[in-house]
Amino acid sequence: MVDIVVLIKQMPDLEQVKPDPTTGEPQLKNVPLKLENLSENSVEEAVRLKEKYGGKVTAVIFGNEQSSAIMKKAYAMGADEGYIITGFKGNNPSLTAKVLGEKIKALKHDIVILGNQSADSISGLLGGKIASYLGIPLLGNANSIEVDGSTVKVKRALEENNQVIQANFPVVVSVTQEINEPRLPPVMQIMQAGRKPINTEAATITGREVRIISNKAPKSERKKIIFEDVDKGIAEVAKVLKEEMR
Amino acid sequence: MYVFSIIVLIGLLAAAGLFLFTIVKLLWNAVKIPEKKPGLKLQLGRRIYLVIRNVFLQAKLFKDLGGGIMHALMFWGFIAFAAYSSDFLLSAIFPGFHLISGTLERVAFFTVDIFAMVVLLDVIHAVIRRWGIKIKRYQGYNGFEAWFILSLIAILMTTYFILAVLRLDHISQNIPGSIGESLVPMNTPISYALASVLPKISVSAGYYVYWTAFWIHALDFMIFLAYIPTSKHLHLFAAPFNVLFAKEDQAILKPIDFEKETRFGATDVRDFNWKDYFDFYACTECGRCTANCPANLTGKTLSPRDIIWDIRETLMAQGNEYRTKGGDRDQIFKTVIGDPIKEEDLWSCTTCMACVEQCPVMIDHVSKIVDMRRSLVLNQGKAPREVIDLTRNIEQYGSPYAIDPSTRADWAEGLDVVDLTKTPDAQYDVLYWVGCVASFDKRNQEVAKSIVKILKKADVKFAILGSKEKCTGDPARRTGNEYLADMMIKENVETLKANRVQKVITGCAHCFNSLKNEYKDFGIELEVHHHTEYINKLISDKKLNVKSIDSDTLEKYTYHDPCYVGRYNKTYEEPRDVVKTFALNYEEMEMNKSKALCCGAGGGRLWMEEKEGTMISHKRIEQADNVGASTVVTACPYCMTMLDDARKTTGREEKMKIQDVSELIASRIE
Numbered sequence: 019m020v021d022i023v024v025l026i027k028q029m030p031d032l033e034q035v036k037p038d039p040t041t042g043e044p045q046l047k048n049v050p051l052k053l054e055n056l057s058e059n060s061v062e063e064a065v066r067l068k069e070k071y072g073g074k075v076t077a078v079i080f081g082n083e084q085s086s087a088i089m090k091k092a093y094a095m096g097a098d099e100g101y102i103i104t105g106f107k108g109n110n111p112s113l114t115a116k117v118l119g120e121k122i123k124a125l126k127h128d129i130v131i132l133g134n135q136s137a138d139s140i141s142g143l144l145g146g147k148i149a150s151y152l153g154i155p156l157l158g159n160a161n162s163i164e165v166d167g168s169t170v171k172v173k174r175a176l177e178e179n180n181q182v183i184q185a186n187f188p189v190v191v192s193v194t195q196e197i198n199e200p201r202l203p204p205v206m207q208i209m210q211a212g213r214k215p216i217n218t219e220a221a222t223i224t225g226r227e228v229r230i231i232s233n234k235a236p237k238s239e240r241k242k243i244i245f246e247d248v249d250k251g252i253a254e255v256a257k258v259l260k261e262e263m264r
Numbered sequence: 265m266y267v268f269s270i271i272v273l274i275g276l277l278a279a280a281g282l283f284l285f286t287i288v289k290l291l292w293n294a295v296k297i298p299e300k301k302p303g304l305k306l307q308l309g310r311r312i313y314l315v316i317r318n319v320f321l322q323a324k325l326f327k328d329l330g331g332g333i334m335h336a337l338m339f340w341g342f343i344a345f346a347a348y349s350s351d352f353l354l355s356a357i358f359p360g361f362h363l364i365s366g367t368l369e370r371v372a373f374f375t376v377d378i379f380a381m382v383v384l385l386d387v388i389h390a391v392i393r394r395w396g397i398k399i400k401r402y403q404g405y406n407g408f409e410a411w412f413i414l415s416l417i418a419i420l421m422t423t424y425f426i427l428a429v430l431r432l433d434h435i436s437q438n439i440p441g442s443i444g445e446s447l448v449p450m451n452t453p454i455s456y457a458l459a460s461v462l463p464k465i466s467v468s469a470g471y472y473v474y475w476t477a478f479w480i481h482a483l484d485f486m487i488f489l490a491y492i493p494t495s496k497h498l499h500l501f502a503a504p505f506n507v508l509f510a511k512e513d514q515a516i517l518k519p520i521d522f523e524k525e526t527r528f529g530a531t532d533v534r535d536f537n538w539k540d541y542f543d544f545y546a547c548t549e550c551g552r553c554t555a556n557c558p559a560n561l562t563g564k565t566l567s568p569r570d571i572i573w574d575i576r577e578t579l580m581a582q583g584n585e586y587r588t589k590g591g592d593r594d595q596i597f598k599t600v601i602g603d604p605i606k607e608e609d610l611w612s613c614t615t616c617m618a619c620v621e622q623c624p625v626m627i628d629h630v631s632k633i634v635d636m637r638r639s640l641v642l643n644q645g646k647a648p649r650e651v652i653d654l655t656r657n658i659e660q661y662g663s664p665y666a667i668d669p670s671t672r673a674d675w676a677e678g679l680d681v682v683d684l685t686k687t688p689d690a691q692y693d694v695l696y697w698v699g700c701v702a703s704f705d706k707r708n709q710e711v712a713k714s715i716v717k718i719l720k721k722a723d724v725k726f727a728i729l730g731s732k733e734k735c736t737g738d739p740a741r742r743t744g745n746e747y748l749a750d751m752m753i754k755e756n757v758e759t760l761k762a763n764r765v766q767k768v769i770t771g772c773a774h775c776f777n778s779l780k781n782e783y784k785d786f787g788i789e790l791e792v793h794h795h796t797e798y799i800n801k802l803i804s805d806k807k808l809n810v811k812s813i814d815s816d817t818l819e820k821y822t823y824h825d826p827c828y829v830g831r832y833n834k835t836y837e838e839p840r841d842v843v844k845t846f847a848l849n850y851e852e853m854e855m856n857k858s859k860a861l862c863c864g865a866g867g868g869r870l871w872m873e874e875k876e877g878t879m880i881s882h883k884r885i886e887q888a889d890n891v892g893a894s895t896v897v898t899a900c901p902y903c904m905t906m907l908d909d910a911r912k913t914t915g916r917e918e919k920m921k922i923q924d925v926s927e928l929i930a931s932r933i934e
């Protein structure tokens with residue numbers, strides 16, 4: 019039996035975000051939110067571990083009204099229980115870790131799973147911060163997880179070598195995209211997910227936040243060269259690049 | 265009563281009993297096992313027509329001419345022989361009683377006599393086809409059954425002739441129970457000819473020959489009767505009913521009521537309905553479906569015949585177990601997916617409908633294959649990687665492409681097209697449904713632009729939905745994700761209703777089929793035209809003036825039928841008529857119209873890799889090359905993508921172009 023807390027994240031669908039043509043600021047209005055890709059891998063891994071060893075998967079998300087759709091997705095994939103923590107703003111990983119850490123403490127957690135970095139902020143700090151806040155080991159950048167009794171064994175591909183590391187419960191594991199291919203939830207589960215209650219809690223801890231003053235797409239002068247003829251292949255691309263670099 | 269009469273009577277009752285026993289078992293399966301209903305409509309007139317056409321006239325069999333003629337003669341001979349056999353057996357049981365007499369008897373015997381010879385020759389023909397020239401589609405399947413049944417037929421015919429010759433030689437006239445004694449020689453001309461060339465034998469010898477032939481004939485008949493329902497010859501009984509019960513819209517998918525149903529798709533034999541059971545019972549193992557399956561033809565293991573036959577065998581075995589032992593249904597009815605039906609095979613299907621088109625007994629393979637995909641996707645979330653990505657994109661972006669949906673109508677910029685997203689109150693007569701591929705794929709955007717040009721030239725007041733248009737749901741539907749398809753369709757139905765759409769034209773074969781045939785199940789009736797059909801009408805109404813261009817004398821054209829325009833909607837002639845308004849050199853490919861080879865993209869295959877065997881599209885391009893086509897004309901963005909790619913990857917770039925019907929017209933109406 020393994021009790022798993024999986025930390026998930028919502029983010030605007032980047033495919034549908036366009037910079038404002040005059041200010042360069044991303045226009046986030048009306049852009050649909052989605053379950054961030056690595057969070058999907060995290061849920062998938064948590065559910066796979068539950069299916070293999072038994073136990074319970076609890077998902078936790080920072081969110082708002084829109085987050086219930088995201089949580090339902092996690093439910094459909096197999097999460098058993100979910101908490102939306104509202105009222106938390108800010109961009110300070112230490113503070114985020116503190117709020118999440120407090121919530122995790124209140125839940126049974128043999129393993130805490132999260133993505134090794136999120137696609138929007140890309141700080142990659144959260145796993146470490148949470149581990150230190152909880153005072154438990156971090157097994158970072160896992161591309162596979164195995165459990166043996168109360169030992170968690172993780173494989174990770176580093177730049178030059180493949181490592182296997184392990185630690186005893188409770189641990190924080192941050193996962194990479196390679197760890198699995200998230201499933202397509204079966205319909206029965208999607209429908210049941212719609213009926214399952216979602217817990218919403220307001221964040222109690224506050225602190226200093228890092229505010230984003232400006233977030234602009236870098237100005238780029240594109241040449242807009244289109245390779246009409248794909249089959250001319252790399253040679254053609256190389257030729258054009260050479261010419262352009264002159 | 266004579267002793268022999270009693271023996272014949274007992275034998276006949278036993279054979280009929282065995283026959284009925286098996287039939288009752290099969291019907292019991294069809295009543296007790298299924299948990300779904302076929303939802304058939306009465307449509308008596310259509311059904312009678314079907315039985316006359318496809319049973320009595322054997323119409324679908326002639327799609328394979330050689331085999332068709334052979335079978336039709338066998339079938340008609342069989343009917344004629346039924347009259348003879350009834351008379352033969354009744355006279356044997358009640359000597360002196362005759363079922364038929366007078367003119368009727370003379371006509372019946374004449375027919376039987378001719379057909380007995382025809383059937384005998386036919387048997388020889390069949391033996392040659394099967395074991396001599398070894399026709400591919402027969403290979404590897406129940407050779408014993410075929411051999412056994414052909415022997416029974418041959419023996420039946422031979423003994424008929426022996427008895428007839430003895431009658432003509434006046435040997436049987438005093439034997440009780442002999443038949444046809446009042447006929448004149450010319451009523452049975454073949455037997456008469458035989459009698460005149462065969463040496464005469466003595467009455468006493470003739471007597472022994474008579475009884476030997478009599479018993480062999482009677483026994484043969486009884487074995488035949490008892491054997492039929494246990495073999496593939498069950499089709500003799502099941503096929504006529506299967507044709508009678510056939511659905512009007514074969515291969516058209518039906519919605520799932522997610523509120524009520526709990527078993528999604530087809531996992532095991534319980535998930536097929538009784539009409540499907542007749543499909544399984546009616547299969548003759550003829551292999552016509554597999555012989556025309558594009559997947560099978562290009563070296564994939566998918567064989568629609570095996571799909572049907574495997575489920576049939578599973579059904580027979582599990583049905584037996586359930587009938588004799590009863591017990592827990594979940595234990596007995598194990599899934600058919602995985603074993604015996606391979607998952608890869610289910611995913612190899614392009615839903616091209618060639619199998620359905622060819623099947624002489626009107627079996628619907630496609631809906632079963634999709635139902636099994638539904639089982640995998642809806643119950644287990646299992647699908648090839650590419651299908652999962654496809655699903656995600658449709659879910660997230662409303663199209664198979666991970667592209668911002670707000671850019672959907674960007675291709676129309678500067679073309680002065682009424683976009684209902686931008687001007688919702690605009691007046692228009694026809695909605696041009698663009699479809700995802702023509703909206704986002706560069707090559708196919710050219711087709712969309714051509715359609716716009718044509719509609720404008722013909723002064724058609726049309727509009728597009730712009731970014732309100734979403735995927736019709738077809739790719740999700742045919743890859744088994746009915747849940748997602750259901751959402752897409754319902755959303756589109758809302759949009760169509762909100763925009764008061766009644767008349768639609770579309771350039772996509774798949775959108776065409778969905779909107780025309782499948783949206784009605786979701787509460788909207790639309791008048792839907794495929795663009796080729798619509799353009800053809802514009803030309804014949806003189807709204808368009810098509811001019812030849814210089815290159816027309818040099819170009820050689822051929823037309824590739826998109827499955828969802830051709831087989832699904834029987835639109836074969838309109839696109840050809842359009843092409844023939846300008847094409848001077850035109851030639852059909854080897855496989856065309858109802859037999860056309862798929863491009864390989866349907867059933868969601870456009871988004872999947874084709875790893876097994878060779879590419880279907882390559883085979884199709886070869887066929888186009890074989891007739892020396894310099895321009896392959898088509899009428900579907902899926903076909904365009906596949907064929908254009910095949911043209912390039914097989915090194916035919918220089919000598920061949922792929923063009924949509926609309927592009928060719930657009931360049932000839934300046």
Ligand code: SF4
Nearest residue numbers: 557613614616617619
């Ligand atoms: S629909 Fe086409 S690809 Fe699928 S089994 Fe039938 S013939 Fe083969």
Ligand code: SF4
Nearest residue numbers: 547548550551553623
């Ligand atoms: S399904 Fe139809 S075409 Fe295929 S083998 Fe059976 S009877 Fe023949």
